[in-house]
Amino acid sequence: DVKVTQSSRYLVKRTGEKVFLECVQDMDHENMFWYRQDPGLGLRLIYFSYDVKMKEKGDIPEGYSVSREKKERFSLILESASTNQTSMYLCAITGGRLGKNIQYFGAGTRLSVL
Amino acid sequence: DQQVKQNSPSLSVQEGRISILNCDYTNSMFDYFLWYKKYPAEGPTFLISISSIKDKNEDGRFTVFLNKSAKHLSLHIVPSQPGDSAVYFCAATSGSSNTGKLIFGQGTTLQVKP
Known part of the structure; x- marks a missing residue:
């Protein structure tokens, strides 16, 4: 079974705080993705990474940054959280023995910024 | 520019009947399509996929x-x-695409009534 672990299920932060969302995979998968999900907007890609220290912007990177220092861990960083970043954040992986077309998701982190 | 569209935000059907969920796309370079299912407070789970060389796939x-x-x-x-x-x-x-990047639709909420 593919295991994608997101460090927190629920987070409450204050405006202006720096927020770290962690995603860890248990296999040797190259590609990792961060999405946010909002009602009526579907899943929107924030950033993705196809290798250690490699990253590419997705469709909505503004206000976010990422870090991938080790293959198994991909972090999403909100430098200064704002209320419009209240959302469900989802990490996904693909690649390796999974092939590159099917993404497998973590359970998600529900972030509320007050 | 929404390349993948699900024009019905919601659908309600009776238990035992057929549910039909629709999706339209605009990019003719797309050649692999997937459906995911998502329960509240969980990550999406892969359901079924189809390659453009086929017109039907059943599971x-x-x-x-x-x-x-x-x-x-x-x-x-x-x-x-x-x-x-x-x-x-x-x-x-x-x-x-070498990165496995997916483009998602907005989602359709299905309610199946007992």
């Missing part, structure tokens, strides 16, 4: 149909069960 109660000329795909669930109540996302990708 138990779930069948995906692809009409390339119309750039349209649909997911049929027969018979529908209350446990199928969830948000369904269609997604598309191009085989020429």
Whole structure:
């Protein structure tokens, strides 16, 4: 079974705080993705990474940054959280023995910024 | 520019009947399509996929149909069960992409009534 672990299920932060969302995979998968999900907007890609220290912007990177220092861990960083970043954040992986077309998701982190 | 569209935000069907969820795309480079199911407070789970070389793929109660000329795909669930109540996302990708990047639709909320 593919295991994608997101460090927190629920987070409450204050405006202006720096927020770290962690995603860890248990296999040797190259590609990792961060999405946010909002009602009526579907899943929107924030950033993705196809290798250690490699990253590419997705469709909505503004206000976010990422870090991938080790293959198994991909972090999403909100430098200064704002209320419009209240959302469900989802990490996904693909690649390796999974092939590159099917993404497998973590359970998600529900972030509320007050 | 929404390359993958699910024009019905919601669908309600009676248990035992057929559920049909629709998805349209605009990018003719897409050649692999997927459906995901998402329960509240959980990550999306992969349901079924189809390659553009096929027009139908079946897995138990779930069948995906692809009409390339119309750039349209649909997911049929027969018979529908209350446990199928969830948000369904269609997604598309191009085989020429090395990163496995998916483009998601906005989602359709399916309610199956007992």
